[in-house]
Amino acid sequence: MSYLVASNIEQALTSLREREGRARVVAGATDLFLEELPAHLIDLTVIPETTLIEEKDGFISIGAAVTHTAAALSPVVCSGAAALAEACSQLGSPQVRNIGTVGGNVVNAAPAADAAVALVALGAGVLLVDTAGGKREEAVENLYAGYNRSVIDSTSEIMLRLIIRVTDREEGSAFIRFASRKALSLPMVNAAARVRVTDGFLQEVRLVAAPAGPAPTRLRQTEEMLYGKTPSEGTWAEVEASAAKEVEVRGSLLRCSEQYRRHLVGILSARVLRKAAERAIESREGESR
């Protein structure tokens, strides 16, 4: 076993290449001891660009080693990607948020990882580099290869950063979770949404709930049903019924039954959409004042 704290991306890539599949990239490493240990670890967290949060030309870039605490406290994330700030401030515990990273939350590929659920709702992407010199962008929602299995191969690829289009005027986003305790508790259900409200009508709705399959799951029938509707009590009641109807969930002995989870998906979908729509309306009013 060796542990390399890489000082730049080139060094990390070279080291991955030399170890030929026996080395793995880590950031916060909080899930490391829960799995079988790889032979070699390459730590990305002191590479300067991996810890940066920047906003440029309407996009927020979040370095691969930005912690949940840093993301939750970032004014850029709070205003331009509120759902992510909310997810990052509720995940795990303060101790986990202080060292666990947003990028790791995606690569670890847990089905209901709070930050990942928010990122899918926001339509976020990732920028990856590989040991063969390739560079590519992928949508976070396409990074799931199965339960706890990412498309990203940590033995040959490095996530450089996450990219989120900021919620602009008329847009809002929100995240919500329901668990048996307020900290240190896996969610029974979590949900996130991003919406645009134009002239009083809902547009461009993205609604995500989890756990409902291996990846944070978009509730597409409910999304489509909402186009052109007004943000009103009647609409939220329709969301509750529609989301609960379309979602495919499993019960778990530890967390909750299938029926209860389905019920929660309905309730939380309605709540999170209402909150996102309220923010969209506020952002428009803020602009016109």
Place this chain on the structure above:
Amino acid sequence: MKKQLISFQLNNEQVEILCDPAESLLHVLRVQLGLYGTKEGCSRGECGACTVLFDGRAVNSCLVPAGKVQGHSIRTIEGLSRGENIDYIQEAFVEKGAVQCGFCTPGMVMSAHALLKNNPDPTAVEVRLAISGNLCRCTGYKQIEEAILSAAIKLKEKEEPD
């Protein structure tokens, strides 16, 4: 198991140790360095008994691979006392009866320390959030919350540095 030389700051002193980098910081602290103040509870990041400060922020030392501390600063409960004297947060815990079996106490004190360093005048809600990653099965948390609020007042009165 191949060992690696790791140098870091521990309780304000530069140290260099030879250890398995995949060993948890918790085990390195307790077994190799004899710092038994940091407790081992669940060993999977759920109880907070092993909380230490990593560059000033509370983390679960059971989840930190030793290799990760290279070049960073770690502070444990042993690093809080000044000679024979316990520090002001520990003092507040004693005064408010915030210690029963004592197993969660070092972790609680470290979380309190991380809080008060960034936020010397916290509200009760902020205190609860700060210790939300630390489980206590004896006190019911109330006395711990009171102790941390009282430590904040002590901090203000004494203007104690650090």
